[in-house]
Amino acid sequence: MKVTIKDVAEAAGVSAMTVSTVLHGSGSNVRFSEETAERIRALAKELHYQPNYVARSLRLKRTNTVGVVFQHFDRLSEDNPYYPKLLNGVMSALFPESYTLALCPSLVQGDNPHSIWDGRFDGVLWARPDFSEASLEKFRNSTVPLVMMHAPVGTADGISSFTADNVGALEQVIRHLSGLGHEKVTFAVDPVNEHTAEGIARVDAFLNAASEAKIESRVWFWDERTRTLDEFLSRNRDCTAIACFSDTIAGHLLTGCKELGIQIPRDLSVIGFDSTTFCERTTPRLTSVHQSVEQMAYDATKHLLDLIKARREGEILSLPISSTYACSLDVRDSTAPPSKKKITK
Amino acid sequence: MKVTIKDVAEAAGVSAMTVSTVLHGSGSNVRFSEETAERIRALAKELHYQPNYVARSLRLKRTNTVGVVFQHFDRLSEDNPYYPKLLNGVMSALFPESYTLALCPSLVQGDNPHSIWDGRFDGVLWARPDFSEASLEKFRNSTVPLVMMHAPVGTADGISSFTADNVGALEQVIRHLSGLGHEKVTFAVDPVNEHTAEGIARVDAFLNAASEAKIESRVWFWDERTRTLDEFLSRNRDCTAIACFSDTIAGHLLTGCKELGIQIPRDLSVIGFDSTTFCERTTPRLTSVHQSVEQMAYDATKHLLDLIKARREGEILSLPISSTYACSLDVRDSTAPPSKKKITK
DNA sequence: TTGAAAGCGTTACCAA
DNA sequence: TTGGTAACGCTTTCAA
Numbered sequence: 001m002k003v004t005i006k007d008v009a010e011a012a013g014v015s016a017m018t019v020s021t022v023l024h025g026s027g028s029n030v031r032f033s034e035e036t037a038e039r040i041r042a043l044a045k046e047l048h049y050q051p052n053y054v055a056r057s058l059r060l061k062r063t064n065t066v067g068v069v070f071q072h073f074d075r076l077s078e079d080n081p082y083y084p085k086l087l088n089g090v091m092s093a094l095f096p097e098s099y100t101l102a103l104c105p106s107l108v109q110g111d112n113p114h115s116i117w118d119g120r121f122d123g124v125l126w127a128r129p130d131f132s133e134a135s136l137e138k139f140r141n142s143t144v145p146l147v148m149m150h151a152p153v154g155t156a157d158g159i160s161s162f163t164a165d166n167v168g169a170l171e172q173v174i175r176h177l178s179g180l181g182h183e184k185v186t187f188a189v190d191p192v193n194e195h196t197a198e199g200i201a202r203v204d205a206f207l208n209a210a211s212e213a214k215i216e217s218r219v220w221f222w223d224e225r226t227r228t229l230d231e232f233l234s235r236n237r238d239c240t241a242i243a244c245f246s247d248t249i250a251g252h253l254l255t256g257c258k259e260l261g262i263q264i265p266r267d268l269s270v271i272g273f274d275s276t277t278f279c280e281r282t283t284p285r286l287t288s289v290h291q292s293v294e295q296m297a298y299d300a301t302k303h304l305l306d307l308i309k310a311r312r313e314g315e316i317l318s319l320p321i322s323s324t325y326a327c328s329l330d331v332r333d334s335t336a337p338p339s340k341k342k343i344t345k
Numbered sequence: 346m347k348v349t350i351k352d353v354a355e356a357a358g359v360s361a362m363t364v365s366t367v368l369h370g371s372g373s374n375v376r377f378s379e380e381t382a383e384r385i386r387a388l389a390k391e392l393h394y395q396p397n398y399v400a401r402s403l404r405l406k407r408t409n410t411v412g413v414v415f416q417h418f419d420r421l422s423e424d425n426p427y428y429p430k431l432l433n434g435v436m437s438a439l440f441p442e443s444y445t446l447a448l449c450p451s452l453v454q455g456d457n458p459h460s461i462w463d464g465r466f467d468g469v470l471w472a473r474p475d476f477s478e479a480s481l482e483k484f485r486n487s488t489v490p491l492v493m494m495h496a497p498v499g500t501a502d503g504i505s506s507f508t509a510d511n512v513g514a515l516e517q518v519i520r521h522l523s524g525l526g527h528e529k530v531t532f533a534v535d536p537v538n539e540h541t542a543e544g545i546a547r548v549d550a551f552l553n554a555a556s557e558a559k560i561e562s563r564v565w566f567w568d569e570r571t572r573t574l575d576e577f578l579s580r581n582r583d584c585t586a587i588a589c590f591s592d593t594i595a596g597h598l599l600t601g602c603k604e605l606g607i608q609i610p611r612d613l614s615v616i617g618f619d620s621t622t623f624c625e626r627t628t629p630r631l632t633s634v635h636q637s638v639e640q641m642a643y644d645a646t647k648h649l650l651d652l653i654k655a656r657r658e659g660e661i662l663s664l665p666i667s668s669t670y671a672c673s674l675d676v677r678d679s680t681a682p683p684s685k686k687k688i689t690k
Numbered sequence: 691t692t693g694a695a696a697g698c699g700t701t702a703c704c705a706a
Numbered sequence: 707t708t709g710g711t712a713a714c715g716c717t718t719t720c721a722a
Binding site: 002050051052053054055057058063065075076077078079081083084085087088091092100101102103104115117118119120143276277281282 | 347395396397398399400402403408410420421422423424426428429430432433436437445446447448449460462463464465488621622626627
């Protein structure tokens with residue numbers, strides 16, 4: 001950040017260009033005598049020459065940096081391994097390729113996705129499910145490669161996306177509950193995901209699966225702040241099982257039930273979504289849908305890198321891929337046959 | 346990334362410089378007629394002009410980006426809220442100031458800290474405790490502002506650091522154990538932290554505090570891979586309590602003991618370090634030392650921003666500060682009087 | 691109130 | 707085998 005290529009050139013008695021090609025020259029067919037090359041390398045080391053990353057980025061039109069956008073990025077949940085998993089997936093794709101990962105506020109605050117393609121990222125991984133059709137339109141016209149996560153098939157045409165198989169997942173949930181004998185079941189979704197594409201997809205999938213299985217179902221728009229658990233339960237005494245959009249919601253439910261003296265799974269079955277180590281430590285252990293967040297994040301990032309490379313070589317990959325990841329249901333201790341059944345029998 | 350300031354200038358029939366000052370001009374005492382200004386602004390919006398971040402960074406010699414270096418950054422623990430907490434602290438300091446957070450592999454791989462000051466970061470937060478005197482020397486001569494975490498007083502002179510009060514913390518641990526009647530206690534440290542400044546500080550603090558309290562103490566170099574728990578215990582039957590460098594280690598201990606049929610806290614008392622939500626969910630709930638990771642990270646980042654501002658204004662803050670954060674012991678269910686005592690009584 | 695030109699540190703192209 | 711020169715997109719200084 002102090003000694004430039006020029007200084008090295010002067011010290012070596014050659015031109016700046018000579019130094020540049022000696023130190024970084026790769027594609028160049030130009031060669032120098034080993035003698036000058038060695039002299040320059042020695043001098044560079046001696047003077048502690050450090051290439052200016054920003055100048056290179058400007059010149060090369062590439063920053064070797066990928067921007068990642070989370071949902072609700074202002075605060076990472078401390079309980080939920082979702083974020084560490086996501087980041088682990090991204091990092092393990094990025095770091096071996098010497099890419100830097102950037103978390104940027106202005107990508108999140110406000111709706112100005114312009115800053116995404118202001119040249120500072122070679123590509124962007126959009127892991128917020130709260131996209132709108134308007135923002136998608138901007139993305140599609142974006143000059144910077146973009147890959148999405150949590151965009152169910154049909155919600156982000158023209159953009160590559162990596163998403164869990166929500167339909168399959170919730171079919172398994174219903175099958176499990178139905179198999180246990182539940183006849184009135186509920187899907188709980190939080191105020192944010194209630195409006196996201198993935199939230200809507202899961203709600204629909206749940207309702208459809210229930211209807212196919214001929215069991216009664218409804219949706220509960222859960223809100224942590226307005227703690228309506230007891231109210232909900234008193235209005236829905238016949239509901240014997242609740243499946244949740246996330247482990248986090250399910251966790252809150254467990255806590256709430258404990259406070260109300262409701263025993264799980266005896267009085268109520270609860271199912272989460274994500275099935276992380278979190279589920280192993282709740283009391284009771286939480287039955288939950290497993291989705292491979294880390295794998296999804298890794299694949300999405302790898303694909304992003306492919307897009308970046310393709311763009312660089314002139315060919316614009318015109319075929320966006322839309323990958324759907326199979327989920328599995330990890331049955332633990334928070335689900336059981338409904339108590340009335342037991343008693344009636 | 347496509348339409349430049351030049352395009353806007355041409356379209357407006359003015360010079361590039363006019364566009365620049367109208368759109369970003371702040372310090373400039375130059376003013377333009379409201380008419381041209383308005384025309385330019387309108388045109389910029391119409392053409393979807395997006396200032397090139399990299400070009401600005403080069404010119405202004407500032408990137409508005411801070412690099413963060415973790416320990417073992419290749420993989421975030423999914424269990425331990427330490428990383429989310431750290432990141433939350435950093436982000437809440439950075440984002441309101443419109444700074445971007447970057448996680449960069451080359452800062453971690455290899456020992457080439459050069460890349461840290463290659464101009465791409467305005468400042469660096471070094472949260473890896475595994476610094477060496479050699480690396481410190483490089484840091485001190487660094488042209489880029491740097492702040493450290495986990496550098497106990499005396500280990501990183503000349504560099505601002507933010508660290509837990511390990512001495513006070515382990516005094517409390519010893520006081521607690523001693524008060525319960527323990528007479529032979531152990532401190533467990535993992536292979537990594539065994540060599541870090543903070544690891545050494547905690548070991549020393551533990552041994553000193555024990556010696557002051559006149560109880561016997563030793564150190565156990567715990568290694569997850571060589572699962573020596575039973576071996577350790579069989580060789581140290583008289584040890585009735587183990588304090589750990591981290592909650593993670595303590596967690597592994599709980600698991601190991603369960604496998605061996607050792608009941609906690611009846612047969613053995615266990616204490617962790619960090620006291621995150623993790624401790625609430627173990628069985629039994631884990632007694633642990635609380636340190637304000639998020640607060641430390643927030644303060645460290647804030648301080649880093651101060652350093653950056655100062656440097657920018659020419660004054661180099663020559664007084665590094667070394668902040669030590671008080672810890673508290675959160676007593677939960679994994680500590681109890683030693684069983685022999687109970688029986689003997 | 692405005693423009694021209696220099697420069698930030700690189701790399702790429704063309705000549706020698 | 708080497709060097710000059712232009713350009714990346716922006717800001718700042720100086721001059722008009």
